[in-house]
Amino acid sequence: MATTKTIQSLERAFSILELFQSGKSELSLKEISDSIGLNKSTTFGLVNSLTTLGYMLQNEDNQKYSLGLKILSLTNAVKMNNILIRVSRPYLEELSTKYRETVHSAKELNGNIVYIDKVDADTSMYINTQIGTKNYMHCTGVGKVLLAYKSDDEIETFLSTHQLKALTFNTITNPEHLKREMAEIRKNGIGGDDEEIEMGLSCVAVPVMKSETTAGFAISVAGPTVRISENKKNGLAEDLKNTAAKLSEIIYGYTAE
Template sequence: MGADQGDGTVGKALDVLDMVAGAGRPVRFTELLEQSAYPKATLYRLLQTLTHQGMLAYDPDRQTYSLGVRLVRLAHAAWATSSLAPIARPYLDELSGETGETIHLAQMDNGQVLYVDKRNALKPVEMFAQAGKVGPAYCTGVGKAMLAFLPDEAVERVIQRQSFHSFTAQTLDSPEKLWAELRAIRSRGYAFDREEHEPGIICCAAPILTKAGRVIGALSVTSTTARTTIAALGAVSGRIRETAAKIAAEAESWRFPEQG
């Protein structure tokens, strides 16, 4: 871990914020020091600055750091102005009501999948994907749906950032396997997750594209092998793509206009 040299203090501070956020709970200085690439004095100075600026909160009784109120406020503003979630909300509600299954909305974030909204199934199932979580692009339906419609050079850059860890026996564990899958997705217009990230979890996903073909997100209907099949999810692919197109049309006219 560590900021690029050109990023200076700001990059280092963002690294520290990432560490605190990644802990998922209040974290002590010693824990951060163990995973930090920065010297003890540098890390302490960065933590002090972030705390003074309200980006982190310090609990003197427990001696722990957690994300601060100012950061939460900035995150909410980003969600409202840069996320597809506010635009997509009524369309997600409609698709959720029709299918009774889990609906995910995602965007690409630095080569990974950022889940920005979710609707639970009528009978919810515990799964990795939750709003605010970041997941791998190469083995999720929404990730592959977005990757397939990026320019080839952009796909190559994203592929270089993938771990190709085998989460299950179905995971596409090499660039060659992923490329073959992406070509198939481009041909049919939608993607599947065939238990590639989590055992028993399957989905059908479609990209959210502007009129010019720019990828701005993806949408999926997710279920379990105990409840349905890939073929059954494929049967609603048209409805998923229709919903994705509606979200794209509204997003393009409101917050994501094409630049001339």
């Protein structure tokens, strides 16, 4: 029986990526080297290649490595096998059809948000987002509603490690202002952005809760500020909340009291 040969460098590279299946979000070069049984020089060459290609990221603060967002860019081929995307997609399409605007779903990853699905509307303005790409938490609707359900300590850590970069005149750059908005989001169960990432663009966002205090992911409806303001008057917030409640129950088995 013939045997199939594998390319050793590829085998080693995938072994590095598979280390993150253990649950650790970050690994040092030494930890990677020890785990795969290679010297640090060889390991660095592999890690450096994976980082250059976008499949790994290096944390500049502690020099440790994590999975890169390029991994998520491969999800188009397999996304229908992902229960979160498969279950939520029809609900996102329903919102997009009703309001004729772009709908996103997103998760938090290392202090940023990553878009996991997107439904474009033909009549909506062009929104430059792609599945698998990251964006800021402090000035996106999905980012803010996910940040709001972090613990106080986690929010303080985020504020101490992430610059609140101003992208427009409306971007919140004051930590105390942002914390007040987090409190309002927790109180009302809904958030958004008001031309904070791009002038003329606004959104309404809600968390999909895993439990009473933990958000699993977030969904939003985005479009021109004038239309979003009008949609708010026509039930957009309630529709988003109702959709999120359904997804919480279906995906996480959580029903709010």
